[in-house]
Amino acid sequence: MKGGRPTRRALLAGSMALVPALAFGHPRQAPRRQAPAPEAAGPPPIVFVHGNGDSAAVWINNFWRFESNGFRRNQLFAIDFPYPLARTEDAKPQALRSSTEDQMRELAAFVAQVRSVTRRRKVALIASSRGGNAVRNYLKNGGGAEFVSHAVLCGTPNKGIVISDTMLPGSEFNGAAPFLKELNSGPNDLIPGVEMMAIRSDHNDKYSQPDARFVGFPGKPTGVSYDASELRGARNVILDGLDHRETAFHKLAFGAQYEFVVGKPPGTLFIAQEPLPTLNGKVSGIAEGVYTNLPVAAADVEIYDVDPKTGDRRSNVPVHHKRTGPDGLWGPFVARSDSYYEFMVKMEGQPTTHIYRSPFLRSSDVVHLRPQPFAKGDESAGAIVIMSRPRGYFGVGRDKFTLDGKVPPGINDGVPGTSTGKLAFDATPRTVMAVFNNETIPARTFPVKDNHVVVAEFTN
Secondary structure: OEOOEOOOOOOOOOOOOOOOOOOOOOOOOOOOOOOOOOOOOOOOOEEEEOOOOOOHHHHHHHHHHHHHOOOOHHHEEEOOOOOOOEOOOOOOOOOOOEOHHHHHHHHHHHHHHHHHHHOOOOEEEEEEOHHHHHHHHHHHHOOHHHHEEEEEEEOOOOOOOEOOOOOOOOOOOEOOOHHHHHHOOOOOOOOOOOEEEEEEEOOOOOOOOOEEHHHOEEEEEOOOOOOOOOOOOOEEEEEOOOOOOHHHHOHHHHHHHHHHHHOOOOOOOOOOOOOOOEEOOEEEEEEOOEEEEEEOOOOEEEEEEEOOOOOOEOOOOOOEEEEOOOOOEOOOEEOOOOOEEEEEEEOOOOOEEEEEEOOOOOOEOOOOEOOOOOOOOHHHOOEEEEEEOOOOOOOEOOEOEEEOOEOOOOOOOOOOOOOEEEEEEOOOOOEEEEEEOOEEEEEEOOEHHHOEEEEEEOOO
8 A cells, every 4th residue: 555545566466466556556446347448548557477486576667668669557467377397298287386277277367357447449568488388378378369459479489499309398388399389379469459579689699599408418410490489471570689588578578579469669778767656576485495476474674774785774774664565566766766775584484585676767666576596505605696697587698797806616608598696605794796887886895604685786
């Protein structure tokens, strides 16, 4: 609640516990339920659909760029699939994971909510990676073609990450398995009445490679090539040098998305700054080593204003503190768009996670928080610091990135394939600088023996 009014996130969320709640910006009065009005002038509302293991949080820059080009915040939505990880075999139930049928059903329910809230007959769908599987399935098999004007699939493995009878048998990502075989049957991939576009990399998408090293079978042919994410018969846009994630979240990907949906290029690729952005989001958890997007109650979130050069807290008193309720929401919090922040997340059964972030340029309701579990061997370190890039990978030679002045081990050469890097430190508190191109984040170390872990999370 804010100002005594229900947020749009809460609207319509109570009827189906596992149907993802709407994710938006500012709250407003809940509209009366009624049939959608005839199609209004102007571009359709946009629904962003995240990929495997992700959450709505990955779309924050896309929200901000669409807003900076005239979209109202209440016309932009992002689904949070409750179980974002795919089953190993699509047809076999697997705890805490979802099938293609699950995601199709959840996307259909979410689109229905968006249409009811906006009173628009059709929406545009923009999807990253696995999210495109849900979109295609919804359009072809779930009745979605009636309610969708545009579909943009970014880095979606439309032909599969493999086409094989031996690798990844039964996986929704295998072009020889039933799910993609059915989707890809027919002379093309078009859906009547829906404008369709695919955005892909030239050769830097780790899941569109002739060699299967990124899917665990180095040296074996995948049966696909660099064009595995193209759609037959649709508009296909190639963005040179971008990696798998960047085909959805890079500013050039936004430019292609905007032009396709709106019909003209964006006025700017930059984000217009708000001086006092209002932030909110959801705390979600991890069980049996698997992340979900289910809200976590009784999690404590503290936010500290920190020095942009050292990461030191300006005060030991947090600028915001909240214990989450059943909805998992940790806000709202009015920030300053020129301030750096430390988010401390504490929940039962997980390490206390300190997340350092660059300034937030605009308001957002998708600042979702997850704990960071320890990996094997971390217990022997004095302190652990992880740099994380949720909206892209680290490209050796393409990007400038360091953690404490070093390139962390485990980041591969060639095609960008890793979004995190980690270093261990002794237990003496100190400042660690994380650098990615023009973004620099200061972080402070905390002792592992006291159950603390540190993450420097890049926005770009």
